[in-house]
Amino acid sequence: MTNVIVLADRADGALTKVTLEMLTLARGLGSPVAVITGPGADADAARATEYGAASVVLDPAAATEPVGRDVDLLAAAVAHFNAATVLVASNAAGKETAGRLAIRVGGGVVTDAVGVNADGTAVQPIFGGAMTVTTRVAGVAVVAIRPSSVPAEPAAGAGTVVALDVPASDRRRAQITASVEGQRSSRPDLAAADVVVSGGRGMGSADGFALVEQLADTLKGAVGASRAATDAGWYPHRFQVGQTGTTVSPQLYVALGISGAIQHRAGMQTSKAVVVVNKDREAPLFELADFGIVGDASTVVPALIAEIERRRA
Amino acid sequence: MKIVVCVKQVPDSWSERQLRADHRLDRDAAERVINDLDTYAVExxxxxxxxxxxxxxxxxxxxxxxxxxxxxxxxxxxxAGAVVTDDALAGSDAVATARVLAAAIASLGADLVVMGVESTDAKMSVVPAMVAEVLGWPMLTQAQALSIDGATATIERQTATGHDVVQADLPAVVSVVEKFNEPRYPSFKGITAAKKKTVDVLTLAGLGVDPTTVGTAGSPTSVAAAQPAPTRGAGVIVDEDPAAISALVDFLAERRLV
Structure with missing residues (x-):
């Protein structure tokens, strides 16, 4: 059976949800090989095996440069397992790993993929979800998979640990000289969250974002913002949803006071359910709404939170 | 210090974009502009x-x-400027593009290459890493800050919980994120001065790039099919009142979202 390599995406020393989704996807294509790197990698082998890893490659050393060691290991794994497909998470580090690996092993890259077909072609939404393209890759297909594209389903694999001898590369490298911990958010990661609550110009001010945060916390979701709101300085740039920010595809997207410029729609229109609250009945985002309320977010949101809490009580 | 900044012309991301019948980007369907994120690299x-x-x-x-x-x-x-343009380049994917840019950078010579983190059309965010890999240079990507000290470049790279400080000897490839700075607007003087600056045209032959390794033929990826995404069914739009709030919570509850 053909081998499909999955680079484990990890956070806080554990496999992330997209890793389990990629292993599930890989099982449908062949025999999954999990490559797990970073401190504590050994401890994650069992989890990868629960989700179908037939083979496991472990490298528990801490990374000394961003993605470099992962590329070395994946290149060695592609050769050892004679693999034609490599799956990585479609996040910043995953995409860079994909790019370097494709050059290293002679292959091509598809990013933001939501699926891989049995014939090896990858399926990817483009223009923010307005179109879907199917891409064929000559050589090794390095495919970056978007979180929440497929359900993760456990199915035990053999989990045979395979030792690969991968010497340190003699290439000129970057070096991580310090890691600075910032403020940790109690909210889920924007790109991978099941629920995203975003605010726009209609929130009126930075203070208005307190309401966005309250609803996000009530729904256990992440906070997002339109470009108009981040450009106005009401919320940090890294929370921007849209063409030049983060692309999200949650189970639920709630847009508060966002008119829906094409720039914004491109970052959220593949969301499974969309709720829009806007004073302006003509706001283009209502076209994407599964449920819309024409009204002021400053009164709708408190009423909504109160009703959710009343029913929970 | 010689710095090469890579810039891409893209369809305006504020307009409707489309594919042509041959699945390539329709570059005439929308106004063509410099990729927004590349202006941060220029800055x-x-x-x-x-x-x-x-x-x-x-x-x-x-x-x-x-x-x-x-x-x-x-x-x-x-x-100054340089454009690699050649009929054989049509249909180049990210790998082919990276090969050509790397060949041009090697030919022009550079201590530092600065690029935007991604283009707003393809949105892949892989070309800076690929160019570094082809050149065999260190990669300092996703920079939110950059400083140069002698022959060493240092960046801050955003992580999930903060940032890493990453360092490399020059020459190196840097990509910058939007958070990096605020790009300046061209001044009247700048616009006038730009008219006198030279933009060299580079060809594949001049760069010694084999035309079969670029364009449609030399690109490992090819689009086999493209469909418009299914349109969403019309949703429920109601005016703000207590019944609307209750109906919205029903909507969320039916989908197990509350």
Whole structure:
């Protein structure tokens, strides 16, 4: 059976949800090989095996440069397992790993993929979800998979640990000289969250974002913002949803006071359910709404939170 | 210090974009502009030269019109430009593009290459890493801050919980994120001065790139099919009142979202 390599995406020393989704996807294509790197990698082998890893490659050393060691290991794994497909998470580090690996092993890259077909072609939404393209890759297909594209389903694999001898590369490298911990958010990661609550110009001010945060916390979701709101300085740039920010595809997207410029729609229109609250009945985002309320977010949101809490009580 | 800034001409991301019948980007369907994120790279390069001296060059690959994106960088203050344009380049994917840019950078010579983190059309965010890999240079990507000390470049790279400080010897490839800075607008003086600056046209033959390794033939990826996404069914739109709030919570509850 053909081998499909999955680079484990990890956070806080554990496999992330997209890793389990990629292993599930890989099982449908062949025999999954999990490559797990970073401190504590050994401890994650069992989890990868629960989700179908037939083979496991472990490298528990801490990374000394961003993605470099992962590329070395994946290149060695592609050769050892004679693999034609490599799956990585479609996040910043995953995409860079994909790019370097494709050059290293002679292959091509598809990013933001939501699926891989049995014939090896990858399926990817483009223009923010307005179109879907199917891409064929000559050589090794390095495919970056978007979180929440497929359900993760456990199915035990053999989990045979395979030792690969991968010497340190003699290439000129970057070096991580310090890691600075910032403020940790109690909210889920924007790109991978099941629920995203975003605010726009209609929130009126930075203070208005307190309401966005309250609803996000009530729904256990992440906070997002339109470009108009981040450009106005009401919320940090890294929370921007849209063409030049983060692309999200949650189970639920709630847009508060966002008119829906094409720039914004491109970052959220593949969301499974969309709720829009806007004073302006003509706001283009209502076209994407599964449920819309024409009204002021400053009164709708408190009423909504109160009703959710009343029913929970 | 010689800094090459890579810029790309893209369809305006504020407009409706489409594919042609051959599944390639329809570059005539929307206004063509410099990739927004590349203007942050231009700003970064100009700031480095303002602090340390040196020269800047804007490099683009694309159809002849790509010169317009280079001109925009020249208006912002970049010293000179170069465009790799050649009929054989049509249909190049990220791998082919990276090969051509790397060949051009090797030919032009650079201590530092600065790029935007992604283009707003393909949105892959892989080309800076690929160019570094082809050149065999260190990669300092996703920079939210950049400083140069002698022959060493240092960046801050955003992580999930904070940032890493990453360092490399020059020459190196840097990509910058939007958070990096605020790109300057071209001044009237800058616009006038840009008219006198030269933009060299580079060809594949001149760069020694085999035309079969680029364009449609040399690109490992090819689009087999493209469909418009299914349109969403019309949703429920109601005016704000207590019944609307209750109906919204029903909607969320039916989908197990509360």
């Amino acid at each position: 970064a390069a100009l700031q480095i030269v303002e602090q340390h001296g040196g020269e800047t060059l804007a490099l683009s690959m694309g159809p002849a019109s790509a010169e317009e994106a280079v001109r925009k960088a020249l208006q912002m203050g970049v010293d």
